[in-house]
Amino acid sequence: MKPPPNDIRPLEQRPGIVWAALLTPQGKYLADFFVVRTVDGRLLLDISTPLAADTLRRLTLYRLRADVQITPVALHVLRGLGAPSAGALADPRHPALGWRAWSETPGRDPTIDWDRIRVENLIPDSGVELIPDDSFILEHGFERLHGVDFRKGCYVGQEVTARMKHKTDLRKGLIGVAVDGVAPVGTEITSEDDKPAGTLFTQSGGFGIAYLRHDRANGILKAGPARVRIV
Template identity: 35%
Template sequence: MSETFYALLPDRAVIRVSGPDRVSFLQGLVSNNIETISAEKSGYGALLTPQGKFLFDFFVYHQDEDSLLIECERGENGERAAELFKKLRMYKLRAKAELSDITDSYDVIAVFGKDALSALSLDATPGATAHMADGIKAVDPRLAEMGARVLLPKNALTEMAAIGAEESDIETYHQMRVSLGIPNGSEELEIEKSILLENGFEELGGVDFKKGCYMGQELTARTKYRGLVRKRLLPIKIDGPAPDAGTPIMNGDKEAGIIRSVHGDHGLAMIRLERVEGDAELSAGDAKITVSVPDWVQLPENAA
């Protein structure tokens, strides 16, 4: 039996960027190389403060020869998408690019499970993209094990049944996500505080160190080339009463990290690498915490 599931992601929004300057406009702002986005390749990146701290992360898709689509956080009442839209409009200046919020026109869907990519006829290459029923299907640009992201016009969910996908729910999707160590924007990243390389953006294809300048580039590059990464966002297993996000993780009387999110008995935490070496016994509240390092994570050589 095929193991292909899908979950609607109502917490996502879609912004269209069109016009002749759409690529050059975004290229000067986004951490990844927008010039590589095509009908066959989607991407992942972030918009940072001028000081290099996290503001927004998002996916970028090629819609047609004149338009790119940005799939981003919507926020509880649409505020995160509205803030990104406002920020992009502020930086647009005289660029020949038009912005429009088309969230109401699309369903954003996560397709996951061990057969998800084959059901969608996609190669297991992060970012691999093709059209689907006047929409877009793409292998998650961060990690192929995450499955695919699909943008479908409203009222086209019959396409999910057509590929044999079984309906799931957003919480099941997020449990899978945190078990793989993948952040979900401001749920785990602190706005105006988080640094990309502490949150896996290099390994997850969210930063291009060879492209030209973009806003916040200096801190990102300095963090990499000076080896300044001493903390990492990593998956945790929780044994006991689930602590709240924001609860410190302790190694004896020393703080070893802080929980960023909890989904079921798993979560993500920002971990101080030097505090979890060896057989560290970690706890948060009344729960025992076990930290794991996914295969895709590249820790500094002097870290555990």
């Protein structure tokens, strides 16, 4: 049987990349990262810089007596579309995100609008849609984006995550919207009858990612001076 995309066990044997998250005991998001076995055999944790120090501290606590060393390294993440660079691996979240590679020198393709790609494919980003101690990963598409495995053993936050999967209907989640007007990231969205409906996040080209209550995600919504509708 082929392992699920979120299974890290194949990384013991060959290069690969898995997207995963660290949660609180209450099932709330703390950090997301890529677990990477590079083509030259290194095991890396590819994580957003603002989340790195706290995540390192927590993983060091969870290590207990395991013979594992976790050490910060000064590598840069390279991202691209089309033909991959040497040592690159496909981003496991979505084909539209291309590939990732790791280098001692920085590099960035200014022609790629990553926000547009995320908006088109409803992909959350840490520090924007994904908010530590607040977000729930199932409401933010982690199952669709191969960021959770319901067949693995125990992990911190598993009980709440599994209950949200098997015993409840998600009442909130990320939804693609069209935005007519200008509203800053984090603007509250209200319904036609002025009830709180959610929050507007990343926007690009007149479209955006919204976190909404499903029972109020209808009709013309408002985000400050902007008008918002579901697409």
